[in-house]
Amino acid sequence: MSTFVIGYYAALIAASCLAAYFKKREAFLLLFSLTLASFVLGLIGGRPALNTITVAAAVIALAAGTAYAWREFLAILLPRELAKAIRTAPLTASFGLFVIFTYAVMGIFAPVIAPFGEAEVIAGAFDPPSEALLLGADQLGRDMFSRIVYGARNTVGLALAATLLAFFVGAIAGLFAAVKQGWFDQIMGRGADVIMSIPSLIFALLMLSIFGTNLMVIVVVVAIIYSPRVFRLSRAVAGNVVVMDYIEAASLRGEGTGYLIRKEILPNSMAPLIAEFGLEFCFVFLLMAGLSFLGLGIQPPTADWGSMVRENALLITFGEITPLIPAAAIALLTVAVNFVVDWMLFRSSGLKD
Incomplete structure (x- = not known):
């Protein structure tokens, strides 16, 4: 068993025990469920499955952190009544507001954000991602x-x-x-x-x-x-x-x-x-x-x-x-x-x- 696997399970079990000790019921259920799922998938898929779970958990943690920061940011800027409502909002709603805000900024400032025109051919068909093409090119060579x-x-x-x-x-x-x-x-x-x-x-x-x-x-x-x-x-x-x-x-x-x-x-x-x-x-x-x-x-x-x-x-x-x-x-x-x-x-x- 590799050091990564030992450290992975040790971190999950330690976090689960801390959540249980401080009586954080929802956090404990989440962490221990992740531990059980990792154990089952680890037996089936080995270390690659654990790597996938780790990446997924990191993405979810990043989204939760972003939602929390965005909620606090809005609570500071908004009037008192709206700030009170925002502070009681769940992280899912805060994350949704952040995504909607991001899409609105993309739509309003599209000519400024986009490095090329929407119909501009600048590469070969299906060129892979690069420094100039962040997501690669489409079937006509457009960014x-x-x-x-x-x-x-x-x-x-x-x-x-x-x-x-x-x-x-x-x-x-x-x-x-x-x-x-x-x-x-x-x-x-x-x-x-x-x-x-x-x-x-x-x-x-x-x-x-x-x-x-x-x-x-x-x-x-x-x-x-x-x-x-x-x-x-x-x-x-x-x-x-x-x-x-x-x-x-x-x-x-x-x-x-x-x-x-x-x-x-x-x-x-x-x-x-x-x-x-x-x-x-x-x-x-x-x-x-x-x-x-x-x-x-x-x-x-x-x-x-x-x-x-x-x-x-x-x-x-x-x-x-x-x-x-x-x-x-x-x-x-x-x-x-x-x-x-x-x-x-x-x-x-x-x-x-």
Whole structure:
């Protein structure tokens, strides 16, 4: 047995014992579970398996440290009420906020961050990573790092625009349906049921095949697909608010529908709607990435993560990870947004400390 293996298990067992002694239950469960998993995988895979576990644990520890530092940084900068909320946020939510901030900076300052243009050919096809090419080149010799950076602007920006449109249309329709009820509520509800009964990918493929793959068409089609989901949630949330006494009092004193929605219903419905916005963004983002992978989303030479996966998919057969880079960018943002949404749902549920 090598010195590395002995030191590895000694460090894990010592850390587990310290966590148990200081009654850190969660830390003890995590460390001892890692010890057991390492023992089993070590018996099966030997030292290479332990090396892999060590690297994975180091990456997780780095992410946790970054999330903790980012949470403390935000708590110092933000006003007192927001700082109090941030300090109680779990590390997963803090990590999600950090990832979202990083993607936002990449998208806004893409021309400054990217060393080359998104369609600029500067090397040979599939050139390996080097000092000039941080992530190597794609099938046409374009810098993968530059296209990843520009993809943050194009892919995320387009998904955000479609989500905003879907959320605006669905939320307004749902709030009006909750207040007006009657025939308007019935028509909007049946229309939402019809759209939701059609699989989203099939509906998008059909509409884009008919109207083309113009960016505006993509945004409108995706907004039509997901606005019924927002409609149903906003209708349900607002339906619980409109029966309150203060809504009836406002109606009796002559307030109009617009006032009731803006001043009475919407402020009391914001928490679930904001959480729904994050979930809708994830759905829209993944749908647009899927459409680009199928060739019906953002068109070349514009950098887009979904199309980048398709363009470099051949390299998977040669053991290269180039196609996994844009796929990892998609997965990381989706997970980060879900971390933040989970935290917001927890706070809005009334279970917060």
